Amino acid sequence: MGFVDNIIGKYIATVVGYLVVSRPFLNLSHPRHLTSSHGEVMEDYYQSGRMLVKMAEAIGRVVLAGRELTRLAGFTSRITELMNVLDDLNRGRYERSMVSASDKDKTAERNKLRPGSGTLIMQDHIIKFEHVPLVTPNGDILVEELNFEVKSGKNVLVCGPNGCGKSSLFRILGELWPLFGGRLTKPAARELFYIPQRPYMTLGTLRDQVIYPDSQEDMLTRGVTDSDLKATLEKVQLSYIVEREGGLDAVQDFMDVLSGGEKQRIAMARLFYHRPQFAILDECTSAVSVDVEGFMYEHCRQVGITLFTVSHRKSLWKHHEYYLHMDGRGGFEFLPITSDTVEFGS
Known part of the structure; x- marks a missing residue:
C-alpha cells in the first residue's frame, strides 16, 4: 500500500x-x-x-x-x-482489558486478593517481606507468599527463568505495583535506586548524566562539587571521558556518543553519587569487564550500598551473601551463599 x-x-x-x-x-x-x-x-x-x-x-x-x-x-x-x-488506577481499580477462557477459571482465586490490602511499613536499613503474594495488577499470581529479610550490608543475588517474577518483585519494592496482602517493610523510595541494563541518558551536559535526576542546584545543596564528580567518574574508570567530551559542561547526544559499557558505568557513577541504602542492579554490568565490575561492587560495599543483583555472571556470586531463586512455578528459595552453592537459573 x-x-x-x-x-x-x-x-x-x-x-x-x-x-x-x-x-x-x-x-x-x-x-x-x-x-x-x-x-x-x-x-x-x-x-x-x-x-x-x-x-x-x-x-x-x-x-x-x-x-x-x-x-x-x-x-x-x-x-x-x-x-x-x-x-x-487512581480509583484503585485493576482489571484486565482482555480475558481469555483460562483466565475465567482463576476468577474465584483472584477475588480473594485485593490491591492495596497489604501493609507497607517504612523503616531504614531493612527490606522484609512477610507473607507478601507476588501478584501483577492484572491478577496473575507469580508467588503465593514471599518471605525473606535483608538487612543493610547483605547483598542478594536474584535469579530464575524469564517470567518468574524478578521484575515484579522490584516493581512492588518501588511502589509501582500495589500490595495484595502481607506486610512489606522497606526504606523510603528515595533510598532505593534502580539501574536497568540500558540506562537512560538525559538531554544535557555530562554533569547532568552523573547527577540525574538531580539538577545542578540539588547537587550544590548536597555539597557535591565538580571535583567530587570527577573523582566518582574515576572510580568507574571514566575519567578520560571528561577530557574527551570537553569537560563536565559539554552538551552531547550521550545516548549515541557513549558506548554500551560507558553508559553502564555512567549509571554506576549515578549510584555512587546518590548513595542510597539499597540498589537494584538489573543486568547493569553486562557490557563491563569483570575487573571493573568487581571494583564497582567492592566500592558499593565500602560506601554502604546494599545490592539486589539480577545477573547470570558466575563472577558476581562472591560479592553477595544470599541468593533468591524463583522457579517460575510459584516457588522460591532464599538461602545464604556458601562455597558449595549451586547456581540456579543459568
Missing part, C-alpha cells in the same frame, strides 16, 4: 501534470503560441511547469494524508486507553 501511495503521489501526478502542460508546446499549430516569441514560449512553459509541479506535490500530500490520519487515529486511541487506565 505504501509503495502504491508513493508511486501515485511522487510520479504519476507529476507525469500527468507535465503531459497536460506539454500539449501546447508539442503542437506547433496550437493557437496559444501562434504569435508568441521564443522567450515568451519558454516563460509560459516555466510558469506552467512550476504550477503543475506544485499541484502534483499537493495531490501527493492528499494521497499520503490518509496514511498519516490512520497513524494519528492509532495514537489517539492508545493515549485515550492509557488515560482511562490511569484513571482506574
Whole structure:
C-alpha cells in the first residue's frame, strides 16, 4: 500500500501534470503560441511547469494524508486507553482489558486478593517481606507468599527463568505495583535506586548524566562539587571521558556518543553519587569487564550500598551473601551463599 501511495503521489501526478502542460508546446499549430516569441514560449512553459509541479506535490500530500490520519487515529486511541487506565488506577481499580477462557477459571482465586490490602511499613536499613503474594495488577499470581529479610550490608543475588517474577518483585519494592496482602517493610523510595541494563541518558551536559535526576542546584545543596564528580567518574574508570567530551559542561547526544559499557558505568557513577541504602542492579554490568565490575561492587560495599543483583555472571556470586531463586512455578528459595552453592537459573 505504501509503495502504491508513493508511486501515485511522487510520479504519476507529476507525469500527468507535465503531459497536460506539454500539449501546447508539442503542437506547433496550437493557437496559444501562434504569435508568441521564443522567450515568451519558454516563460509560459516555466510558469506552467512550476504550477503543475506544485499541484502534483499537493495531490501527493492528499494521497499520503490518509496514511498519516490512520497513524494519528492509532495514537489517539492508545493515549485515550492509557488515560482511562490511569484513571482506574487512581480509583484503585485493576482489571484486565482482555480475558481469555483460562483466565475465567482463576476468577474465584483472584477475588480473594485485593490491591492495596497489604501493609507497607517504612523503616531504614531493612527490606522484609512477610507473607507478601507476588501478584501483577492484572491478577496473575507469580508467588503465593514471599518471605525473606535483608538487612543493610547483605547483598542478594536474584535469579530464575524469564517470567518468574524478578521484575515484579522490584516493581512492588518501588511502589509501582500495589500490595495484595502481607506486610512489606522497606526504606523510603528515595533510598532505593534502580539501574536497568540500558540506562537512560538525559538531554544535557555530562554533569547532568552523573547527577540525574538531580539538577545542578540539588547537587550544590548536597555539597557535591565538580571535583567530587570527577573523582566518582574515576572510580568507574571514566575519567578520560571528561577530557574527551570537553569537560563536565559539554552538551552531547550521550545516548549515541557513549558506548554500551560507558553508559553502564555512567549509571554506576549515578549510584555512587546518590548513595542510597539499597540498589537494584538489573543486568547493569553486562557490557563491563569483570575487573571493573568487581571494583564497582567492592566500592558499593565500602560506601554502604546494599545490592539486589539480577545477573547470570558466575563472577558476581562472591560479592553477595544470599541468593533468591524463583522457579517460575510459584516457588522460591532464599538461602545464604556458601562455597558449595549451586547456581540456579543459568
